[in-house]
Amino acid sequence: MESFEQAAPASHRPHPSAEALRRSVDAHFPRVIEQLAALVNIRGIAWEAFDPNELDRSAEAVAQLIRDGGIEDVRILRVDNDGVPGGPAVVARRPAAEGRPTVLLYAHHDVQPPGDPDLWESDPFTAVERNGRLYGRGAADDKAGIMAHVGALRSLTEVLGSDFGVGVTLFIEGEEEAGSPTFRTFLETHRDLLTADVIVVADSSNWKVGVPALTTSLRGLVDGTIEVQVLDHAVHSGMFGGPVLDAPTLLARLIATFHDDAGDVCIPGLLGADAASVDYDEPDYRADASVLDGVRLAGTGSIASRLWHKPALSIIGMDIPSVALSSNTLLPRATAKFSLRLAPGQDPEEAMRAVRKHVEADPPFGARVVFTEGETGSPFSTDTSEPASQLALASLEEAWGVPAVEAGMGGSIPFIADLTELFPAAQILITGVEDPDSRAHSANESLHLDEFRKAVLAEALLLARINDGGLDGPDISRRE
The missing domain is CATH 3.30.70.360 (Alpha-Beta Plaits)
Known part of the structure; x- marks a missing residue:
């Protein structure tokens, strides 16, 4: 993906706490990785053929991580759908100060089955670091999303103090890889707990190593x-x-x-439509998708449009x-x-x-x-001129040091439609912890650790900007 058009990224003055947040994220990062590795070691799979006790164990581990981070109101909840109990979700709340917004941070703690063990270079449920990447089932999808939230909140609290004004709700689902069968019922049952002004879904991918992305559309x-x-x-x-x-x-x-x-x-x-504002080079696509030599690509228009808009x-x-x-x-x-x-x-x-x-x-x-x-x-698209998207683009750029790409995603996250319908006033941001070589759902799933460090910092910066009143009209100017 070497070439792409700049997608009009938002530009802010540097956040006054940026360097302090960067130092804090760096200082706590070894602990974040240690805790992520511990989560990877838990076989929490929300499929009927697997031990449900491991899924409960996974939820308990996530709940304890959040409690250790200073949030006292932490609950493990589940709902029934036609008499079938759903997976255990972790909901934690830190109320907003009077008149301040609330941000809902979403991720999921359940993972895909490991598949054929012979295809893995190491045990899928033993986190192993090799060449700057952490390998294991769920290392990227989506236990890294959980730890991005935990790590960002830890540094935000350290830098701004425990009395910062923005409210934070964590919603860590426990059945996403099984199709989120009780997701809609869960939202309807616990709407009061989950209502927010901004929803951050940390379950997508960045453009490539070294270039962040905000996912702005889903098929x-x-x-x-x-x-x-x-x-x-x-x-x-x-x-x-x-x-x-x-x-x-x-x-x-x-x-x-x-x-x-x-x-x-x-x-x-x-x-x-042939509507993508960035492009995906054919050699990169062929390599990322493991297309065999001699196989012609299908369709017309840009590769990005074929992936995102067709x-x-x-x-x-x-x-x-x-x-x-x-x-x-x-x-x-x-x-x-x-x-x-x-x-x-x-x-x-x-x-x-x-x-x-x-x-x-x-x-x-x-x-x-x-x-x-x-x-x-349902498909999803977002208006990146909204304040939350502008703050996210600015935070990604500050964390990576390069403009963020506004990218579509060829995959689907069906529950986004439920969030849009039940929380119509919320601005939804889909952020990424993965990169094109993360191999989510496949053997040898992995997380690029330096990119992950930047993702933690970007979320901390986003929360800091929202805490500063950024949703009410930040100083945003489009770069020409």
Whole structure:
């Protein structure tokens, strides 16, 4: 990602406490990493196949870290969704002084399953430092987000004193990697505890090592399954093959209609635009995405726009016999699960209807198609002219020493839509602790430690600027 256009970053005079905060963050950083490593060692996975006691242990460890940081009102809460208990969330509150704003700091303490242990260079649940990076499941996603909040508050308290005026609420979720099934219910149940003027979601990525980013847009998401049926039951491929095509073949033909020859999604009714203000160099993208030599990239327009502002449709699973279990049989039915990322501005329900209409309109060879809707999540975009975004851009620039990029993200964070709907007055900031080589959800997940140090400082600076009344009209001037 070597080349990008400067995205009109905000410019402030240096914050008067900047150097003191930098010294404090540096002094406490070894302890922050030690505490992060201890969190990584806990196998807190919010999936039914894993030990729920480890998830409870993870929540207790986070709660104790926050208590040790000087916040007394710390609770572990969970809600039920249709009788199913949700993951344990940690909510901690430090009330605002009269007339001062409140900032909600979000992260999540649950992690992805480790996957194939043979792919890891070290035990996924033993934090190991190598070449300036901390390796382990959750080291980046998202236990680093927790420690960014804890470390920033620790330094802010040390520099400004324990009586600073801005209110702080920490909301550390315990089921994000399982799809946040009780998130909406949790927000509705505990709305009074979570109401804030600014919400900081520390669960994204920076542009590259050395260049910070504020995530200003997210793609939405819809998914579902498509089943193709051609026979009442399986039959011998030698005796009956030829006049009828098997279900996997017809399913493949149907899937092939989702993209045009250039690789753009061509389902009518889906939005897309070539609107990115920065670019992502093709060699960097190919390296970051591990694209094999000779494989052509799909789609048209800038790579950043293809990632952030256009739909992307993937087939993420298929139900057909494996090669090991295959036989000379015409298969009567086959099912695929699709995952469709939506451009900002796209209504998820309209997108789901568009996919249904497309697959049902002209089934290959008249096959029977059964479309089953899955999950939906709305896209997100933010107005970076709002005071909180300006303060965040200024704080990132001061911490890194270079202007921050206003970047989209190709992924989805569906719960952002719930935050937007239930807290419409709050300004939402999506910040990052990861970099393109963090490999979240993959083997050898890691955190770049020097970048993480800057992320802690940037959040401390942001809180200091808000504490100084920055939301009421800071001295902001756009750099020409």
